[in-house]
Amino acid sequence: MRFRTKLYTSIGSLLLFITIIVMILMNMLEQSTVKMNVVINDLNERIEIASTIKDETSLSSNVLNALLNNREAAINMDLTNAWENSNASLQIAIESLEKKDTQEKAQELISKFKSLHESYRNMGEQALMERKINPNAELTPAFLTDLERTSQRMAQMSELLHGIQEQGLKNELLRSKDTYNWAVENIYIYLVIGLIIGISFAIWIIRSISNNLNKVTEVMKQAAASDFDTIPRIEISSKGELSEIAVAFNKMAKALEEHSRNEKQVKEDAEELSWLNRQIAKIATLYTEVENVQMLADMLITKLVPMVGASYGVFYLKEVNKSDQYLTRMSSYASLSTEQERKQFRLGEGLIGQCALLKRPIHLNQVPDDYLKIGSGLGEASPKTIMILPVLFEEQVLAVIEIASFETLTPIQIKLLEKVNNNLGIKINSIINHMKVEQLLQESQALTEELQAQSEELQMQQEELRTTNEKLEEQYEASKQQNFEIHEVSAALEEKAQQLELSSKYKSEFLANMSHELRTPLNSLLILAQILSENGEGNLTYKQQEYIKTINTSGNDLLNLINDILDLAKVESGKLDVIPKEVELNQLRDIIYRQFSHIANKKKVHFSIELDKALPMTFFTDEQRLLQILKNLLANAFKFTESGSVSLQIHSVMKNITRNQGEEQQLERVFAFSVIDTGIGIEKEKQKTIFDAFKQADGTTSRKYGGTGLGLSICRELAQLLGGFIEVTSEIRNGSTFTLYLPNLQMNNKIVDISTARAEAAVSLESNYLVNSNDQVLKEGSMLKHGKSILKNKKILIVDDDIRNVYALTIALENYDMEILVAENGREALEVLKKHPKTDLILMDIMMPEMDGFEAIQHIRKISRFETIPIIALTAKAMKHSREECLEAGASDYISKPINLEQLFSLMQVWLFTKEG
């Protein structure tokens, strides 16, 4: 039963019960009251009627008595009326009483009274009638007594009636009291009954409620104690609120269970997620240390594989080689034998390649036993699962990871792999980019270094170029100078050309004489020395003999030198004529042989002259010159050959030869005169220089072989005169071969242009001189040129208000031939500069009246002509900041006072130095 219903029922029934009881009681009370009222009214009425009867009886008796005793008519009349009235009212009263009082006793009394009254009335009426007929007649005493008795009886009767009535009232009162008592009793009874019912209801309800509540509480307590997985249900025994609660609770329990399940699920999910995130974070922490892809691959594979409980893993990186894309194995985890596993896959090749192509993971769950073995030292087994994952970035495969596990990968592990994979793509990409950037940076660094290196090299080359340039310039200057001199000389020569021409005859005579004049005394000197050295008389000491020998050899050398100089002079002055004529080779051979055979004998050197059979017998050239050359060469050969042989071979060869100056070389048949010796030979480097004047193969250190060093020069010049040249081949210690090539001058009878030959010779001499002595001579020259000469003739402006300073400086500077201008202050300096725009340098004092140094410098710098003029500020040593101000104002340098003259001159040299300088 529903709790409400119960309450309603119990409380309602109680209320109803009470209401009924109250109503019953009320009704009863009302009834008794009404009854009492009726009874009392009735009784009252009856009592009144009875009393009326009593009164009327007495009255009627009185009236009758009066009437009967009184004989007056008038009065009689009234009395008769009263009588009549009283009888009537008595009649009415009795009748009403008769109606009202239903009691037997009363009825009996009433009927008795009625009959009494009837008789009484009849008697009265008879008496009255007799009175009327015989007003004076006296009434018999019997009658009267009768009458009297009747009235008495009537009075008695009425009294009785009255009494009965009062008795009735009294009874009624008693009865009403009884009724009241009963009512009170009843109330108590009902109250008790109601109370009992109420209490029992209350107990019942409370008990039933608390019972159910207890049950619910019990279940709820259990539920609270339970882990919300399975919550106990409340049994639904009856219908009602509690069952509703139970239903609601059960629903709630169900919801709770569901919720807890959900929550558990969520919790599990969250845990998985947090695990996932942790692992991802772990992997992510790796990334920070990673510097390159290899490192990433290594670290990743060693971390990731155990993380997902796998036991094998390989990392493949996509590499692009031209158009081909490869997946190359970068790193592996627990790989056993590298031979079995492939290092590279093409895209689409194998599962790895396929995975890269598909860009989707490939998951193999049932791997055949012999697919792959993962092993340790103790054993090996096949994995259950293989997972191949592509690492993507922006839909591009960057790498592929293969993982093998003994266990099946759980979804969360797979999820981890996927997640890591996602991040990995980004990371690899960023690393690749980073590496690219690094690479670029490195390249740019390398490039800047390279650039610096190049710039330095260039700078150095520039430096070198500049120095060579300078040298060239100097050479140019020198040659210009010489040119100029030559020019002058040639002008002079030209001037004197005619004189010379005129005097040439005399000159050759002079030369001949000269040589004669020189030779004669020399010869006699030599002869005498010779004689003395032989010591015919035997009176010379050994030492004296030595001296004389020295005189002799020196004299010989001098003689040779004179001869050579004369020859060379002749060649160089172009005064050597070439007179080609027919030369017979046989004759030539004989002459030479005659001349040298005794030398050969003397030196015990084998000497031979070979003539090629194919040679013509004669050819055209200047015989004298030819002989001169050959003699020279042979003399040299003998000079440098201690043992072995010297031979002269004459043959003809084809050679490129320049006939005339400026013409192109032509291949031509020429005569070759080879002087071959087995002497000391010439170093390769020296082979060119030996033809230079005053040069010998063994240089200047050894004078063992003597000689002027002019021989070969003359030979070369002469060969050139004859239109040929000399070649030398030599090997040190194995002898030399000098070959003179001469064209047949008959071919064209033109005489070689002597002047060009001369010019050529001159130039070559000059250049030789320049090149050889370049370093020292030019340096000396430049020393003279620079140095103090930098200061010479320079125009210096001294700006200083202290006249003693100016004086001292002027004296010092004038010692160096400098031109000194003086200004006492800045303003004056500007004026002086205006007048002397070619000032070279300014010495500027800073503290001056009118316009101080700073201002002056600023003003000077504003004049475009003096933008770069060196201005040296003279600052006081104590004032450091003023220096900076000077430089800011535009001074080139500064020197502090008191001035150290040496320092000043150094400084001025620095600032006056110019390259042209």
Added chain:
Amino acid sequence: MFRYYGYDFKNYAFPFVQRRINHRVQIERLSSISALQEKILREPSVMARLLSDFSINVTEMFRDPSFFKSIRTKVIPLIRDYPSIKIWHVGCSSGEEVYSMAILLHEEGIYDKTRIYATDLNKNILEKAKQGTFPLEEMKLYTKNYIEAGGKQAFSEYYKAIDDKVCFHPFLQKNMIFAQHNVVSDHSFNEFDIIICRNVLIYFNKVLQNDVHQLLYESLSTSGFLGLGKREGVKFTRYEDCYREFDGPERLYQKVK
């Protein structure tokens, strides 16, 4: 060449070697590099010339004045109180920078307790450096550099003009030690507070740069300073982490570990 003369240029920057060799081939008027090789093996003088080609001697006094200014204003205050200061000038060339350093230290009043070890591969250039004479024509530039590098005196106080050269005051040479040293093959010979190695590494390839950096690193005292050339740096070398950028733009590094 290495076998014959003992000079090993294989880790020099390849383009540099290429250029120098081509340059020499051109100057010697040879047709090919093998011709040069032949000539080198036959004539030591050619080898000497080639060697001098490899030694690039571009330098200035107070080259990159800001570098010297940084040394003066930032480094010197840190080492001023050292009982003695050792400086190594690697690849000192003709010594301009060594003299600059001496002047700088003199002006800072710590030259007396300083030793400057100046080394170069090229013996001839070292001779030049020992003389302390520099061409007069460069002095305008050097004066400018000196001033920009924060010179405190007059530059002219330090030199004397002799003809077309200037001769630096001998007192500057007092604490200079010149020695031939090959950073490629020779080892560390001391521990230094400052090492100046400017525009040396640019001629080497990465391998050699790393080797030389090792040498420099080993020769540098803890918290010593390393000065490199304008275009060089310790980045990308093995010793990148061992240095702290002391003055980045001037390529001044401080050894930190």
